[in-house]
Amino acid sequence: MSTIYILWLRQLKRYLRSKARIVGSLAQPLLFLVAMGFGFGPFFQKAGQGNYMEFLSPGIIAMSILFTAIFTGIDMIWDRQFGFLKETFVAPVPRSYIITGRVLGGATVAAIQGAIVLALTFIFGFRVGNWFLIPATLVIMLVVATLFAALGSAIATQLEDMQGFQLIMNFLVMPMFFFSGALFPLNGLPSILTIVARFDPMTYGVDSLRVLLTSAGGMALSPSIIVLFVLAAGLLWLTTVLFSRMEL
Amino acid sequence: MLFVKNLVKKFGDFTAVDDISFRIEKGEFVAFLGPNGAGKTTSIKMFTTLLHPTSGTIELNGINPVKDTFDARRSFGIVFQDPSLDDELTAYENIEIHAVLYKIPKKDRPGRIKELLNFVELWERRNNLVKTFSGGMKRRLEIARSLMHQPAILFLDEPTSGLDPQTRNHMWEYIQRLNREQQMTVVFTTHYMEEAAKFARKIIIIDHGKKIEEGTPDELIKKAHASTLEDAFLNFTGHDIREETASAADRMRQRRQAWRGK
Numbered sequence: 240m241s242t243i244y245i246l247w248l249r250q251l252k253r254y255l256r257s258k259a260r261i262v263g264s265l266a267q268p269l270l271f272l273v274a275m276g277f278g279f280g281p282f283f284q285k286a287g288q289g290n291y292m293e294f295l296s297p298g299i300i301a302m303s304i305l306f307t308a309i310f311t312g313i314d315m316i317w318d319r320q321f322g323f324l325k326e327t328f329v330a331p332v333p334r335s336y337i338i339t340g341r342v343l344g345g346a347t348v349a350a351i352q353g354a355i356v357l358a359l360t361f362i363f364g365f366r367v368g369n370w371f372l373i374p375a376t377l378v379i380m381l382v383v384a385t386l387f388a389a390l391g392s393a394i395a396t397q398l399e400d401m402q403g404f405q406l407i408m409n410f411l412v413m414p415m416f417f418f419s420g421a422l423f424p425l426n427g428l429p430s431i432l433t434i435v436a437r438f439d440p441m442t443y444g445v446d447s448l449r450v451l452l453t454s455a456g457g458m459a460l461s462p463s464i465i466v467l468f469v470l471a472a473g474l475l476w477l478t479t480v481l482f483s484r485m486e487l
Numbered sequence: 488m489l490f491v492k493n494l495v496k497k498f499g500d501f502t503a504v505d506d507i508s509f510r511i512e513k514g515e516f517v518a519f520l521g522p523n524g525a526g527k528t529t530s531i532k533m534f535t536t537l538l539h540p541t542s543g544t545i546e547l548n549g550i551n552p553v554k555d556t557f558d559a560r561r562s563f564g565i566v567f568q569d570p571s572l573d574d575e576l577t578a579y580e581n582i583e584i585h586a587v588l589y590k591i592p593k594k595d596r597p598g599r600i601k602e603l604l605n606f607v608e609l610w611e612r613r614n615n616l617v618k619t620f621s622g623g624m625k626r627r628l629e630i631a632r633s634l635m636h637q638p639a640i641l642f643l644d645e646p647t648s649g650l651d652p653q654t655r656n657h658m659w660e661y662i663q664r665l666n667r668e669q670q671m672t673v674v675f676t677t678h679y680m681e682e683a684a685k686f687a688r689k690i691i692i693i694d695h696g697k698k699i700e701e702g703t704p705d706e707l708i709k710k711a712h713a714s715t716l717e718d719a720f721l722n723f724t725g726h727d728i729r730e731e732t733a734s735a736a737d738r739m740r741q742r743r744q745a746w747r748g749k
Binding site for chain 1: 560565573576
């Protein structure tokens, strides 16, 4: 446990000491909230869909978690290129402990980032439906963060450099975000996009947060949460296997 | 201490280490020399459990690193060729992580960390982020970290590359003290022949993955009919310039990528 804890703590310290990273990673969610929230809000309302800021905010919180959690993979490539990974690879501890500490550390950072964005949405008029559900919301944020931190790390085990990760961002992460229902409702989409959304893990994260924060999701909460937990556990296992086979 | 017998490492059809054997006894100070791509780093990776041998045996402090990996890892310390510190953490925190990874009891950690940081003259800078350190300070910190778990053998892979003469001199003083006072076995690689001649009591030269020669600096100079160790080294390994080729692992990755059609 101490190995997992110290590597978890390392991720947290690195995040909290990097003010530029904290501020920088808030810029994108803020831009989406302002530009899309106020830009599309009137059209959304005219179309009879209600308050767009209420709809958009959970999606932007999930987006912030997704992007920050995936960054855990970049952290690993960085550590691989600049040496710290070697220090952990020659230590007398199982690789599974090392990767668990790293993933949980990255997930905690992403969940904190999500919580900060949640607080910021209040400035733009977002209101929580039921405050008693906030603890459950935070738990789901952590599960979503673990899922994507594990995914980012799994991908990173197969990549040699940052350029490869950029490709993953463009061809996997951005589509996962856009087809998750974070920005627009999924009902009424062409059937092919509905299928894509169903296979997108981000869809379940966005919808769960939307249900918990506004009581207005498109799917039942319990199945979505089960999907998230199963995917997070499955990806953490897959990442452990891939990480254990890694060679430097 | 380190007994290697018929060690082979292949990456596909490329043989990086080709049937090398040698014995290093406790307290020896050994230079492991070879031109670029000779197989030094691949060998050290096998000694330090980062790579599995294709065939042959390694016995490290009485332990088989392939079978008892964790016990073997507790027996050695390593300073890698490239820096392996976390720049965003302080000197103290970097060593503390090492202490936790090596399961050093919590009560023993502060005293031991202080002792080691004093040893490499970094105690006053313990709370500074490593990114503010010079190359020499980082190397000293890596040495201190590698000693945290009191290893029986210390591997140093080109520990002084890129350092100025003053820092190199200091580094070797620390390492010699460890060897002299604690009978710690030291195995290092270097491209600076004067360092090997000055500090090593035994030299093993490898090239193209094979062991070429082994002996004291004087023995090798005499055998090569040379006047310096550098001349002897050139006589043994040739004068051709070696390409700065990718490491064996890199070659394997390149082949894998070629096979995948990337």
